[in-house]
Each structure stands twice: as structure tokens, then as C-alpha cells.
Amino acid sequence: LKVALLGYGTIGSGVFELIEKNNKIINENYGHNVEIVKILVNRLKKYKNDANFNLFTDQFEEIKSSKPDIIIETIGGILPAYDYITYFLSKGIPVITANKDLIAERGSELIILAKDNNTIISYEASVGGGIPILKPLQECLAGNEITSISAVINGTTNYILTQMYENNETYDKALENAQAMGFAESDPTSDVEGFDAIRKLAILSSIGYKKNIKWSDLPTQGISNITDLDIVYAKTENLKIKLMAYSQNIDGTVYGAVRPVFITLNSKYAQINNEYNAVILEGDSVGELMFTGKGAGKYPTASAILGDLIDIIQNKKRYPEGLYEEVSNLQHYYPNPSHYVVRFKVDEIDSLTSKLFNIFYEHGIKISRMQDQSVVYVQVFSENEKKLIDTLESIREEITCDYSHYIIYEK
Amino acid sequence: LKVALLGYGTIGSGVFELIEKNNKIINENYGHNVEIVKILVNRLKKYKNDANFNLFTDQFEEIKSSKPDIIIETIGGILPAYDYITYFLSKGIPVITANKDLIAERGSELIILAKDNNTIISYEASVGGGIPILKPLQECLAGNEITSISAVINGTTNYILTQMYENNETYDKALENAQAMGFAESDPTSDVEGFDAIRKLAILSSIGYKKNIKWSDLPTQGISNITDLDIVYAKTENLKIKLMAYSQNIDGTVYGAVRPVFITLNSKYAQINNEYNAVILEGDSVGELMFTGKGAGKYPTASAILGDLIDIIQNKKRYPEGLYEEVSNLQHYYPNPSHYVVRFKVDEIDSLTSKLFNIFYEHGIKISRMQDQSVVYVQVFSENEKKLIDTLESIREEITCDYSHYIIYEK
Numbered sequence: 052l053k054v055a056l057l058g059y060g061t062i063g064s065g066v067f068e069l070i071e072k073n074n075k076i077i078n079e080n081y082g083h084n085v086e087i088v089k090i091l092v093n094r095l096k097k098y099k100n101d102a103n104f105n106l107f108t109d110q111f112e113e114i115k116s117s118k119p120d121i122i123i124e125t126i127g128g129i130l131p132a133y134d135y136i137t138y139f140l141s142k143g144i145p146v147i148t149a150n151k152d153l154i155a156e157r158g159s160e161l162i163i164l165a166k167d168n169n170t171i172i173s174y175e176a177s178v179g180g181g182i183p184i185l186k187p188l189q190e191c192l193a194g195n196e197i198t199s200i201s202a203v204i205n206g207t208t209n210y211i212l213t214q215m216y217e218n219n220e221t222y223d224k225a226l227e228n229a230q231a232m233g234f235a236e237s238d239p240t241s242d243v244e245g246f247d248a249i250r251k252l253a254i255l256s257s258i259g260y261k262k263n264i265k266w267s268d269l270p271t272q273g274i275s276n277i278t279d280l281d282i283v284y285a286k287t288e289n290l291k292i293k294l295m296a297y298s299q300n301i302d303g304t305v306y307g308a309v310r311p312v313f314i315t316l317n318s319k320y321a322q323i324n325n326e327y328n329a330v331i332l333e334g335d336s337v338g339e340l341m342f343t344g345k346g347a348g349k350y351p352t353a354s355a356i357l358g359d360l361i362d363i364i365q366n367k368k369r370y371p372e373g374l375y376e377e378v379s380n381l382q383h384y385y386p387n388p389s390h391y392v393v394r395f396k397v398d399e400i401d402s403l404t405s406k407l408f409n410i411f412y413e414h415g416i417k418i419s420r421m422q423d424q425s426v427v428y429v430q431v432f433s434e435n436e437k438k439l440i441d442t443l444e445s446i447r448e449e450i451t452c453d454y455s456h457y458i459i460y461e462k
Numbered sequence: 463l464k465v466a467l468l469g470y471g472t473i474g475s476g477v478f479e480l481i482e483k484n485n486k487i488i489n490e491n492y493g494h495n496v497e498i499v500k501i502l503v504n505r506l507k508k509y510k511n512d513a514n515f516n517l518f519t520d521q522f523e524e525i526k527s528s529k530p531d532i533i534i535e536t537i538g539g540i541l542p543a544y545d546y547i548t549y550f551l552s553k554g555i556p557v558i559t560a561n562k563d564l565i566a567e568r569g570s571e572l573i574i575l576a577k578d579n580n581t582i583i584s585y586e587a588s589v590g591g592g593i594p595i596l597k598p599l600q601e602c603l604a605g606n607e608i609t610s611i612s613a614v615i616n617g618t619t620n621y622i623l624t625q626m627y628e629n630n631e632t633y634d635k636a637l638e639n640a641q642a643m644g645f646a647e648s649d650p651t652s653d654v655e656g657f658d659a660i661r662k663l664a665i666l667s668s669i670g671y672k673k674n675i676k677w678s679d680l681p682t683q684g685i686s687n688i689t690d691l692d693i694v695y696a697k698t699e700n701l702k703i704k705l706m707a708y709s710q711n712i713d714g715t716v717y718g719a720v721r722p723v724f725i726t727l728n729s730k731y732a733q734i735n736n737e738y739n740a741v742i743l744e745g746d747s748v749g750e751l752m753f754t755g756k757g758a759g760k761y762p763t764a765s766a767i768l769g770d771l772i773d774i775i776q777n778k779k780r781y782p783e784g785l786y787e788e789v790s791n792l793q794h795y796y797p798n799p800s801h802y803v804v805r806f807k808v809d810e811i812d813s814l815t816s817k818l819f820n821i822f823y824e825h826g827i828k829i830s831r832m833q834d835q836s837v838v839y840v841q842v843f844s845e846n847e848k849k850l851i852d853t854l855e856s857i858r859e860e861i862t863c864d865y866s867h868y869i870i871y872e873k
Binding site: 065069073076077080175181182183186187190191192193194195196261319322334335336337338339340341342343344345350351353354355356357358360361362 | 753
């Protein structure tokens, strides 16, 4: 079987190595010899001393003329990946991709194209790196109604938040470390602003709830405005901060969002640190299942791609999956009564406390202790988010302040 | 599609309910109507007031003549399940089973029979209840060499040990509670002596290491000799006790065992309590993956069976899997240097301490604190198990005592 590899960055080179390493085992167990026949790269010169230089090309035409049986796309981003993938799918050639941007953005279209051409597009690696999650969700849990999906699904932000918490790093320094470790890209926007996580949540939620859920319709808040002081506050309150992706099926409508949350130390997420990811799926029959592992990185991601490859070799996935046409109605507030942390940034701390207490009191919202610095933290007990937001708006009418509110997640 | 259900106990009735509940969704998503046409039970009279009484039979002949397309077996045990399953496999009819005893005992034979008749036997539910584990291991991780498998995989023993630890229950009382909760069977031998866990470990390890591994070749130790005092000792040392299934791939040979271990409180297993199960798979590419959920129970197990059913409906599993003919060479000692707890039961405590210290010292084994009661506990630091066992044998030559040694598991 001839495989063409599009892209040879971290993931692509990992795939190349793993295929070389496992070729014999794949042949023994599945009766097919897998051979990488061409590798598409941007800068061909970079590889001129590579032992496999003859495999590299910067011409898509050469990929075409290598007549591949299977395409593995590891370029990332929408273009030109989209053009390459649609070319091969329309020829009936199966495509494996780790490209969450593309799947979240144009997944339905690609799945339809694959179906129309009697082939498939596989994308296990697009969510959770090496953690098997899409296939278990789609296949093993097919007899369940999925009721909620929660996840710490972006390794970069989890690394940054862990470093801030454990090593008292500043946000900037922690981001710099993440970049040095290869967890964060030079432009970290997609990670730190939550776009990577929301795309993965949209993919998971579409499959889980069997609905068409667009990532761009879901509220997304990243970690770039989490401060050192927030971490100090979290510690004093026995909380941690995580960037959480959460969605819930509410009688056929869906709430989904990515936002920083304060978690309690006995939350299942409290042990998920640094580059680790975790996904908790809740099904009506199976109850709660948790999947944990490295959510990114060269070999974990390549491992997921190899899983897809071996499925295709065995001709197991003959029908494209994950196409749900019915667009879901969305809910806009967190659907469960919850405790919250509200952070107020104000000019004059002194006069604030009593005013704040009064307004919460007037709205019948129970709150607890606060902390005096340039910032005031308030904990709100067991309220609906809508009511809290209304109250916060009333506060802003009376007090000049900036505020953010965060769920306290206990599960 | 006509389904015949063999057995209508906890699991069987769960499967019946889930199929009834999900029939419409299965039809919408996979284009097949699934109908349960016959249910084989032992005591027909028991169901005479059941609304579906006409589906029940105590005659296997009636199951045959119902001409099922798919068999779901939930009877458990070797006979008569084996006879029924072989009958249908030899007719080319696919079988889904939750029967870990049968799969661990005669799995290879059934897989060959299925293969020879161009059909399949599916058994995701046999390990980990509702936790998707066999499929992720076999398919998603196919591009990995699996290096180790650890698991808390028997809900009954985990429930008993948790109750002893958290609620200071005696072993007998905790077992009684487990039976009252429906976690333990009236004859709990298979659970408490570790046979259930070792069968599951053998199934996982065979798939993981692609070798034929017989459960009966693996050392198995249950929890029936864990005492209240052991629990007290564990607490004072910040340890917990778990029944752990552990196997490791050592250059093509395999160590595998079920045994009680002391785990540290920051072990990943420390949070896996009561009926919860967890499996940690380590692959050379993917690193460590952890899967957690309810490992048994009516609906979780039925959920796994439905996953298999929907695979069969989609005709996805056309080749039987999990047949590994090469018998593995086994290692007999825990393959990693480890800390241990050694429990000595002696007649005369007073004279013992210095003798014990001396013998450990002579063997160059570092130990730490002990505890005086009718029992003496010794902690041994970072030794090979073989050396520890040799030393313990020397001790028995000099001191009349009973002893057991337990790994301290830290991961």
C-alpha cells in the first residue's frame, strides 16, 4: 500500500518514523506492506541531507503522480490542506488527518465528499492526540445517549496553568516555557484563546450528540487574562484553574463552551496537569467514563494516525462517519446551578465591599469571602448563571468596575 | 435483524431494555431494525407475568428455530454457554458475549471457529464492563508496542477494599454489603480470589502483546487474606490496598499477575474507589493512557454489548480478531525494583525484631519501620522481588513465622 504524507513537521515526521518502525508488524498482523512513497514539504532544500531525500517533494503534482493508495495529511490549517484533501477524496482515495481546524470548520463537507466518492476521511488524531476518544465515543458508546462531555483538551494551556500554579511562573514566562518545550506554537493565539479547544469540543459534541455543531457558534474564552493573582487566590481557596471544554445535551438542545474554570481539589481534573489531557463522557447507560493521556506531541498523535491507517488497511471503515446534518439549537448559559468565583477590578477598593454585598443581597444571591488587593474576589453559591449575570450588570450600573465570572467545577 | 438473547439475568435484561430503548435511534442512524425474537432462560415460569412472555423459552431448540441473525450470550460460565455459542458460530452466525470466563478459557478456539465460518465473536463487555478498552487497545493503539498493562479491574474486590478503608468495615461485612448491592455474587470465590481479574488480565494482555497468554499460567492472589489490621497499617503509612492486575512486556516475554498491592496516595489508582475500574495502558508511542469507569453493572455492561451489536449491524468487523497463536514465555517475578510491605505473623513478637533486622541486614536489604501487634510489618526499599523472596525464605529457616509480601505501587 502506497502512502503519501502531506507535511513533515513534528507530526508528519513522527508518522514517518512510526510507519518505518511498525512496517514489519503491520505486515505480519494485517497482511499489507505499507510504504511511504512521497512526502510533500514546503522547503525542499531543508531535507537535502536526509537519507530519504528522494521521497521529498515540494510539488503537489509529484504527490498525485506517485499514485498513492492512502493520504496522511499533517500540514494543519485550512489552506492548502483543504485543496489537497478534496483532490484525493474526490478520486476515492482515503485520507487520514490530524487537522482539527479543518475538521471543525469543514468536516461535514469533507465527509459528504468522501461518501459521494465511496471513500472515507479519518480524524481520530484531531482530538486528544493519542487518546482514543472519537472511536470509543462513536462506536463503543453507540448504544448510549451522551448527556455531557467535559474535557481539558488543550495541552498548551494546561501546561501554562500548571506551571503558573506549581512553579509560581508568570503567564508570560509559562507561555515561553511551553514554546521552548514544543507544546506551544510561535503564534499561540489558537491555544491560549481557546480556539483549539472549542474546535475539539465541537467535533466531540457533534459526534456525541449526533448534531451539526459549529465551533464558531460556541462561546470561547481563553486563559490570556488569567493573572498571577488569580492563581494565588485559587491556592488560598483550595482551587485550581483549568481551561475547560464543556458541553451538555439538554432535551435535544446543546450548551457548549470553552472557558477557564476554578476546579475543586477533589475534582477528577485536579490530577490532570501539564501537557496531559482528559475527557469525561457521560452516557445514559454507561455512566461516566474518563479517558486520560498525552493530548498532543509527536508520537502520541502519530499513534492515533497509525490506528486510523490500520483500520483503513483492514478495510474496516467502509462508510464515512460523523456526518450529522441537523443543526443543534444552542443554550447560552451554563445549564446547571453552580458556585462561581467573580473577579472585580476596581479603582477604589475601600468603598466597594459594602456596595457589592448590598447588591448581591438585593438580588438574593448568597456570597462568601473576599480578598483585598487591587482586585476583589467574590464567591457565589449555587446560582443559575443567568441570574448571576443579571446581578453583575446591575453592579456595573452602580460601580465602575471590570469583572469576570468563573464556574467552580466540582466533578 | 433478528437477535436471540441467551440469558436474562442482570446483564441480559439490561441488554433487552437498551435495545428496546435505542431501537429507533439504531434504525435512524444505521438503517436496520433490531428485534429480539427469542430469550433463553432456565426457569420459564419466572416470566409468566412478563409482558413479553411469548419471547421467553427454556428450549434451545426454540432459539435455533427462531432463525436469529445475531446471538447475544449473557449466561456466563463455560457450559452450556460454550455449546450454544459454538452451535451458532459454526452456522456462521455472529455472537456477542460478556463471558470473560469463556473467552479467557476457550477464546482462541472460538475465534478460530468464527473465522472458519466467516463470522465473528465480539467480547468488548468481557473486560471493564462499559469502559471501552478492548477496541481502543486493539484498534486505536495498533501502531504501538504495548509495554505494560495495569488495572483495577474487579469491581467487587475494589468495593470491599474501599469499604474496609473508608468505613472501617470488616472483610466479612464489606463482602456482605457488596452482595447486597449486587456487586458480588452469592459465591464470591471468582471475584475475591482474583480469578475474575486474572481472566480479564489474560484477555487484555493477549491482545496487547499479541501473544497467547493463558490465565491459568499466571500467578493469582486474591484479597481474602487481607485483614482489618492490614488496612489500619496502610492508613498509618499513607497507603491504600488495591487488587491489582499487572502485566509487562519484557523483551518479548511477559510478566503477569493479579495480587493485592499497597498503593501510594498519589498513585493514579488512589482515586479509583468502590465499583469503579481503571485500566492504564502504556504504549511505546502513545505513552500512558488511563481509562476509568464503572467496570460492571447492568447498564454499563449492556452498553458495551450494544457497541458490539452496532459494529455487527454495520458489518464493520468482518474478520475475527484477537487470535494470537504464539504462546508467550512468562516471567515469574515482578520485573521492576520496587518497595514492598512484608507482613509477618509470629508467635512471639518480642524476640523477633532484632532477628528480622539482622537477616535483612545480612542480605543487604534496606528496611524501615515496623509495628508491634500480633503482626509485624516491614517495609523493604527498592529491591528485586527474587532477592526479597530468597531473604524471606532464609527468615523462615530461622524464625517460625507466616509471611506475605506486597508490592508498593507508586504510579
